[in-house]
Amino acid sequence: MFTSHRESFRALKRIPNRRILPGVLALGLVLASAPAFAIFSNGGFEQNDFSGWTVAGGTNPGLLGVEPFTSASIQIAPGAPGPSAIVGQIADPLAPTIVLPRVGQLTAKLNDENGGALVTTLVQTDTVTNADIDAGDGMPHIRFAFAPVMDDPSHAPNEQPYFYVSVKNLADNSILFEQFAYSGQAGVNFLNGAGSWKYLEFQNVDVVLPLSAIGQQVELTIVAADCALGGHGGYVYVDGFGSANVPPPAGAPGIVEVPVNKPLMLAVLAGMLGLFGWRARHARA
Numbered sequence: 001m002f003t004s005h006r007e008s009f010r011a012l013k014r015i016p017n018r019r020i021l022p023g024v025l026a027l028g029l030v031l032a033s034a035p036a037f038a039i040f041s042n043g044g045f046e047q048n049d050f051s052g053w054t055v056a057g058g059t060n061p062g063l064l065g066v067e068p069f070t071s072a073s074i075q076i077a078p079g080a081p082g083p084s085a086i087v088g089q090i091a092d093p094l095a096p097t098i099v100l101p102r103v104g105q106l107t108a109k110l111n112d113e114n115g116g117a118l119v120t121t122l123v124q125t126d127t128v129t130n131a132d133i134d135a136g137d138g139m140p141h142i143r144f145a146f147a148p149v150m151d152d153p154s155h156a157p158n159e160q161p162y163f164y165v166s167v168k169n170l171a172d173n174s175i176l177f178e179q180f181a182y183s184g185q186a187g188v189n190f191l192n193g194a195g196s197w198k199y200l201e202f203q204n205v206d207v208v209l210p211l212s213a214i215g216q217q218v219e220l221t222i223v224a225a226d227c228a229l230g231g232h233g234g235y236v237y238v239d240g241f242g243s244a245n246v247p248p249p250a251g252a253p254g255i256v257e258v259p260v261n262k263p264l265m266l267a268v269l270a271g272m273l274g275l276f277g278w279r280a281r282h283a284r285a
């Protein structure tokens with residue numbers, strides 16, 4: 001990716017006519033800042049489908065155990081997967097301040113506002129390469145944005161709609177990033193949507209990987225679940241999966257940067273996330 005940018009720019013610089021130089025420079029800048037969605041296939045859903053992704057799911061029998069819930073609490077019973085869709089420029093009356101699409105022309109929506117105790121999962125595995133290194137810090141990055149929108153029927157916590165997002169290194173099964181919350185969960189700064197609906201603005205995630213991750217496989221997982229009792233829905237918008245910066249949204253961005261394999265930094269991060277009411281975890285699966 002970077003090589004091709006350099007070659008393009010070098011080729012352009014050979015053009016001798018000075019009068020076209022400003023235009024050439026502008027084009028060079030455009031090329032240099034083109035999004036490098038190197039790591040994930042169709043990471044921005046701009047193909048208007050789920051090519052490159054595995055969409056699955058089933059039904060939600062409720063979360064296992066008691067709080068705090070983790071990935072180990074998630075149960076998905078066999079059954080038809082929950083719904084999924086690609087959306088463009090739409091308004092969401094349940095979450096009126098969310099701006100769609102988030103990046104480019106299209107954004108993925110996992111699950112929906114209807115009940116049925118359904119679960120939708122979205123997974124993609126890919127290999128980290130040198131193309132995922134950010135020239136800014138010399139480290140590989142995984143970046144994306146997500147926004148959960150969930151009804152809050154005030155069921156028991158394990159029966160509420162919930163969402164889960166994780167980035168896992170398959171080489172050692174370490175969780176590089178994960179976030180879980182059920183609707184209305186204390187400590188998560190949900191915004192009030194229509195009626196009993198709760199939501200979050202798009203959260204920008206920036207996971208900094210160690211250099212040792214080059215050549216290793218990472219797995220992205222997103223889970224969006226209706227309530228376990230069948231009457232209430234929940235969904236998650238996701239977009240911009242790749243190594244390039246997710247451009248700022250129309251509203252105020254909340255960038256969550258997650259350095260890995262640096263315990264001190266993680267402690268600092270946990271403190272920062274505390275400001276947002278998030279629970280940060282560096283768990284082993």
Ligand SMILES: [Ca+2]
Nearest residue numbers: 044103104106
């Ligand atoms: Ca997109």
Ligand SMILES: [Ca+2]
Nearest residue numbers: 112114226233
């Ligand atoms: Ca649903």
